[in-house]
Amino acid sequence: MNNTNRRVFILQAAVGSSALLATTAMAQAKVDEKDPQAAALGYAADTTKVDAKKFPKHAAAQKCSNCQLYTGKAADATGPCPLFAGKVVTANGWCSAYVKKA
Numbered sequence: 001m002n003n004t005n006r007r008v009f010i011l012q013a014a015v016g017s018s019a020l021l022a023t024t025a026m027a028q029a030k031v032d033e034k035d036p037q038a039a040a041l042g043y044a045a046d047t048t049k050v051d052a053k054k055f056p057k058h059a060a061a062q063k064c065s066n067c068q069l070y071t072g073k074a075a076d077a078t079g080p081c082p083l084f085a086g087k088v089v090t091a092n093g094w095c096s097a098y099v100k101k102a
Ligand code: SF4
Pocket: 043, 063, 064, 065, 067, 068, 069, 070, 081, 082, 083, 089, 093, 094, 095, 096, 097, 098, 099
């Protein structure tokens, strides 16, 4: 391997691993309450902070971890929700699409 090839190889390796890191970070990014989709659904990362006036049917016992759509594990602080593809919601979060787990 001459010097130019080696430099190209090192560059490619660096680009490859940072792209991988970015993908991993993106897959685990938490939903931002200000995201248009989150705002439209009234998503709150903390169910106790939900606006009771806007969402009178909300109850503090309702949270992502006991929502039908939540696919995270019971012990995890965050987990996936199909309404927010590619991101995670907090186990203590809530949105207006909440459906009690059967
Ligand atoms: S649909 Fe359920 S799991 Fe998804 S954000 Fe709303 S309350 Fe949380």
